[in-house]
Amino acid sequence: xxxxxxxxxxxxxxxxxxxxxxxxxxxxxxxxxxxxxxxxxxxxxxxxxxxxxxxxxxxxxxxxxxxxxxxxxxxxxxxxxxxxxxxxxxxxxxxxxxxxxxxxxxxxxxxxxxxxxxxxxxxxxxxxxxxxxxxxxxxxxxxxxxxxxxxxxxxxxxxxxxxxxxxxxxxxxxxxxxxxxxxxxxxxxxxxxxxxxxxxxxxxxxxxxxxxxxxxxxxxxxxxxxxxxxxxxxxxxxxxxxxxxxxxxxxxxxxxxxxxxxxxxxxxxxxxxxxxxxxxxxxxxxxxxxxxxxxxxxxxxxxxxxxxxxxxxxxxxxxxxxxxxxxxxxxxxxxxxxxxxxxxxxxxxxxxxxxxxxxxxxxxxxxxxxxxxxxxxxxxxxxxxxxxxxxxxxxxxxxxxxxxxxxxxxxxxxxxxxxxxxxxxxxxxxxxxxxxxxxxxxxxxxxxxx
Amino acid sequence: xxxxxxxxxxxxxxxxxxxxxxxxxxxxxxxxxxxxxxxxxxxxxxxxxxxxxxxxxxxxxxxxxxxxxxxxxxxxxxxxxxxxxxxxxxxxxxxxxxxxxxxxxxxxxxxxxxxxxxxxxxxxxxxxxxxxxxxxxxxxxxxxxxxxxxxxxxxxxxxxxxxxxxxxxxxxxxxxxxxxxxxxxxxxxxxxxxxxxxxxxxxxxxxxxxxxxxxxxxxxxxxxxxxxxxxxxxxxxxxxxxxxxxxxxxxxxxxxxxxxxxxxxxxxxxxxxxxxxxxxxxxxxxxxxxxxxxxxxxxxxxxxxxxxxxxxxxxxxxxxxxxxxxxxxxxxxxxxxxxxxxxxxxxxxxxxxxxxxxxxxxxxxxxxxxxxxxxxxxxxxxxxxxxxxxxxxxxxxxxxxxxxxxxxxxxxxxxxxxxxxxxxxxxxxxxxxxxxxxxxxxxxxxxxxxxxxxxxxxxxxxxxxxxxxxxxxxxxxxxxxxxxxxxxxxxxxxxx
Numbered sequence: 001x002x003x004x005x006x007x008x009x010x011x012x013x014x015x016x017x018x019x020x021x022x023x024x025x026x027x028x029x030x031x032x033x034x035x036x037x038x039x040x041x042x043x044x045x046x047x048x049x050x051x052x053x054x055x056x057x058x059x060x061x062x063x064x065x066x067x068x069x070x071x072x073x074x075x076x077x078x079x080x081x082x083x084x085x086x087x088x089x090x091x092x093x094x095x096x097x098x099x100x101x102x103x104x105x106x107x108x109x110x111x112x113x114x115x116x117x118x119x120x121x122x123x124x125x126x127x128x129x130x131x132x133x134x135x136x137x138x139x140x141x142x143x144x145x146x147x148x149x150x151x152x153x154x155x156x157x158x159x160x161x162x163x164x165x166x167x168x169x170x171x172x173x174x175x176x177x178x179x180x181x182x183x184x185x186x187x188x189x190x191x192x193x194x195x196x197x198x199x200x201x202x203x204x205x206x207x208x209x210x211x212x213x214x215x216x217x218x219x220x221x222x223x224x225x226x227x228x229x230x231x232x233x234x235x236x237x238x239x240x241x242x243x244x245x246x247x248x249x250x251x252x253x254x255x256x257x258x259x260x261x262x263x264x265x266x267x268x269x270x271x272x273x274x275x276x277x278x279x280x281x282x283x284x285x286x287x288x289x290x291x292x293x294x295x296x297x298x299x300x301x302x303x304x305x306x307x308x309x310x311x312x313x314x315x316x317x318x319x320x321x322x323x324x325x326x327x328x329x330x331x332x333x334x335x336x337x338x339x340x341x342x343x344x345x346x347x348x349x350x351x352x353x354x355x356x357x358x359x360x361x362x363x364x365x366x367x368x369x370x371x372x373x374x375x376x377x378x379x380x381x382x383x384x385x386x387x388x389x390x391x392x393x394x395x396x397x398x399x400x401x402x403x404x405x406x407x408x409x410x411x412x413x414x415x416x417x418x419x420x421x422x423x424x425x426x427x428x429x430x431x432x433x434x435x436x437x438x439x440x441x442x443x444x445x446x447x448x449x450x
Numbered sequence: 451x452x453x454x455x456x457x458x459x460x461x462x463x464x465x466x467x468x469x470x471x472x473x474x475x476x477x478x479x480x481x482x483x484x485x486x487x488x489x490x491x492x493x494x495x496x497x498x499x500x501x502x503x504x505x506x507x508x509x510x511x512x513x514x515x516x517x518x519x520x521x522x523x524x525x526x527x528x529x530x531x532x533x534x535x536x537x538x539x540x541x542x543x544x545x546x547x548x549x550x551x552x553x554x555x556x557x558x559x560x561x562x563x564x565x566x567x568x569x570x571x572x573x574x575x576x577x578x579x580x581x582x583x584x585x586x587x588x589x590x591x592x593x594x595x596x597x598x599x600x601x602x603x604x605x606x607x608x609x610x611x612x613x614x615x616x617x618x619x620x621x622x623x624x625x626x627x628x629x630x631x632x633x634x635x636x637x638x639x640x641x642x643x644x645x646x647x648x649x650x651x652x653x654x655x656x657x658x659x660x661x662x663x664x665x666x667x668x669x670x671x672x673x674x675x676x677x678x679x680x681x682x683x684x685x686x687x688x689x690x691x692x693x694x695x696x697x698x699x700x701x702x703x704x705x706x707x708x709x710x711x712x713x714x715x716x717x718x719x720x721x722x723x724x725x726x727x728x729x730x731x732x733x734x735x736x737x738x739x740x741x742x743x744x745x746x747x748x749x750x751x752x753x754x755x756x757x758x759x760x761x762x763x764x765x766x767x768x769x770x771x772x773x774x775x776x777x778x779x780x781x782x783x784x785x786x787x788x789x790x791x792x793x794x795x796x797x798x799x800x801x802x803x804x805x806x807x808x809x810x811x812x813x814x815x816x817x818x819x820x821x822x823x824x825x826x827x828x829x830x831x832x833x834x835x836x837x838x839x840x841x842x843x844x845x846x847x848x849x850x851x852x853x854x855x856x857x858x859x860x861x862x863x864x865x866x867x868x869x870x871x872x873x874x875x876x877x878x879x880x881x882x883x884x885x886x887x888x889x890x891x892x893x894x895x896x897x898x899x900x901x902x903x904x905x906x907x908x909x910x911x912x913x914x915x916x917x918x919x920x921x922x923x924x925x926x927x928x929x930x931x932x933x934x935x936x937x938x939x940x941x942x943x944x945x946x
Binding site: 065334335390409 | 520521523526527528529530531532533534535536537546547548549550551552553554555564567568570571572573606607610627628664671672673711714715744745746747825827861862863864866869870872873874891892893894896898942943944945946
């Protein structure tokens with residue numbers, strides 16, 4: 001069945017069950033991926049997946065939901081029946097409706113259609129990349145974590161009120177994590193990830209070069225003294241920390257009492273006036289963009305922090321209604337509708353006179369710690385408390401020299417971090433999770449050797 | 451729905467390139483996998499097809515799931531989420547390479563299409579050296595006594611009522627600003643078959659229930675959480691002592707509400723039993739999976755029968771403890787799980803191995819081939835993993851430290867590509883002169899397995915297990931971690 005036929009099938013089945021109000025979200029995908037080990041194919045993988053999530057409203061306007069991978073006629077009917085049963089337990093305290101924007105026009109990025117290159121081509125490209133990466137430096141002995149994949153998928157949202165949206169797209173990903181070994185030293189590892197709409201869009205050479213350079217740059221390492229340091233966050237690491245604490249802008253988290261913000265936080269000053277943060281799912285550079293969210297609301301650019309102050313929260317249909325605003329296109333379909341950011345864009349505002357512009361990661365000669373990548377986010381972030389304690393990969397810059405930090409964690413509080421931003425560099429960099437310049441923060445604790 | 455899948459070789463079966471008379475079952479009774487029925491003929495045909503096309507080995511993992519989850523927030527049920535689904539994961543081996551295809555299509559056509567795709571992926575064109583398939587062995591049906599489980603698990607109504615009572619128990623003062631109780635239940639029916647004759651089916655039931663709170667007072671905030679889980683015990687949720695659990699969660703959040711941040715540094719620590727075992731799971735257990743040997747990312751690769759830990763450490767991974775979250779009747783490759791003594795008195799004795807691990811590293815399978823679901827190929831994964839009990843009391847361990855940290859409750863953790871691990875301490879107390887003193891927050895334990903394992907110098911006599919979910923190469927699987935109280939002589943504690 002195609003997506004139109006599924007919609008018709010759901011409509012018919014709902015009629016037969018006397019269910020008048022329903023919506024659904026579905027995704028259908030074909031994935032192909034390869035991994036290699038020293039020139040040999042290690043695992044080759046292909047999958048066809050289909051996931052359907054159906055919501056129904058009962059006569060008391062309570063919502064029930066069911067998710068299934070069985071999109072046969074009988075599977076759809078069973079899903080509707082189960083959702084109807086689940087609606088008896090629907091949330092009586094917070095009603096859910098269709099998004100008022102579910103029929104508004106959506107903006108679909110024009111992207112040239114890619115066709116699958118196939119497993120053999122993926123394998124050839126990854127083998128070549130592995131060889132090149134190992135040959136790039138004598139200390140690089142292996143590429144233990146690697147993969148090249150391409151995915152083709154379709155997403156659909158439709159409801160009993162006549163809304164129907166669908167889009168198809170493709171995405172390819174390459175990751176290369178090299179392992180370098182030198183006598184009498186600990187092994188060191190680093191890597192690179194590149195995304196594209198198709199395999200032909202991925203800059204494989206730059207992925208190899210980046211993985212090699214990063215790995216080699218960690219060969220000369222040393223422990224770091226436990227202390228407070230001036231920190232320069234790479235664009236990737238700053239975006240990681242903003243995403244980890246995005247509950248500050250999340251209306252669902254606020255209503256659930258797990259956010260550092262509250263309903264009155266709009267306008268609260270969080271940071272220097274030089275800081276602007278947007279959520280921009282439709283950004284040209286966002287390979288993973290989606291023109292609508294799980295409730296069918298169009299995706300749009302939304303300012304979260306304007307000149308250091310909270311400007312907007314991200315919303316689903318129900319949170320928007322409670323906050324007396326409109327949905328922002330950040331909902332995920334579920335029994336309890338989730339809310340999450342799409343793609344964060346960090347910018348320097350025009351109000352930037354208080355910044356220490358001499359702090360530039362490529363020219364600054366004083367002592368600082370450069371945090372390249374933050375790790376173990378799931379373990380080290382307490383979003384509801386605002387605290388974090390995270391291992392990282394990075395370097396200590398001291399006396400004009402750069403040395404990789406052996407093993408350390410950075411700890412602090414997100415509000416303290418935002419308030420202590422001392423510079424936002426001018427040049428932004430595109431990463432897989434958003435865009436940001438390098439961000440400098442004063443006085444964060446680093447644990448290394450005692 | 452978008453990319454078309456080649457049917458190029460699908461027709462081979464029907465054009466005589468594979469001799470149908472080779473098949474043990476000449477009559478195909480069903481054109482689709484039917485759970486609860488005999489699917490032997492159809493599965494044999496699929497396997498014959500793959501072997502006939504030149505595969506060395508063909509494996510099918512077919513799954514039918516029925517899951518539900520319930521969330522209570524404050525005094526209301528806010529989410530009930532049922533789901534069901536089915537699918538198959540088909541893996542073929544040619545020498546040491548494997549190709550894996552997953553699909554939701556359980557018809558003969560869908561399964562044959564998938565196996566064709568796997569054959570094409572591995573570029574198998576040499577049909578001269580062909581493995582033989584003598585048909586499936588006698589069906590090992592582990593599900594017979596378990597079919598009644600679906601009728602014995604608690605109803606959504608029963609679950610909801612108990613969760614609401616639980617969240618009410620959490621409301622002990624006005625500093626508790628958020629109260630949640632969650633339950634999830636997964637019933638997974640599996641059929642496992644392969645060209646070595648393996649033919650097994652099973653039904654697995656996993657239930658987990660958790661409570662968590664956020665406490666707040668002025669600028670102070672703390673979390674408290676506990677999770678409980680079981681496998682194969684439909685009545686377990688009814689027996690769960692929710693009042694005791696709620697009291698424990700409440701007390702933990704209150705103890706931590708005004709806690710200071712811990713000072714960073716190197717210090718001795720005592721890790722509590724139960725979920726304290728996550729240190730061994732993260733720091734060492736993952737490095738004993740053969741997937742790590744395949745990648746050359748474990749420092750223990752060539753250390754079999756060598757000392758890798760303090761002589762007080764004996765560590766076990768097994769899938770047989772009744773009711774434990776990581777227990778199985780049969781693993782996802784059709785092997786009954788064994789009790790594997792990984793480390794005996796500090797000496798490395800065994801690796802955790804699956805089929806691919808045995809093929810590529812030579813370490814015998816241990817019944818540890820596991821996967822989240824049909825869309826993942828099985829890999830060597832831990833089950834119930836724990837450090838065996840020693841001879842000391844908890845007090846002995848704490849009394850032996852003049853200045854250190856007691857980690858009463860652990861959060862999650864991870865291990866990096868070069869073996870560094872870290873995990874968060876949810877509830878910690880300073881140890882001063884052999885006594886527990888002030889609560890501290892924000893601590894992270896950081897280290898490397900090969901450096902920390904020799905520093906586990908004392909093991910308590912109070913071994914207990916705790917459930918958890920482990921995410922790795924083959925997805926998220928149910929595990930238990932465990933240990934008695936243990937003392938680590940020195941470890942890096944990240945803080946402020």
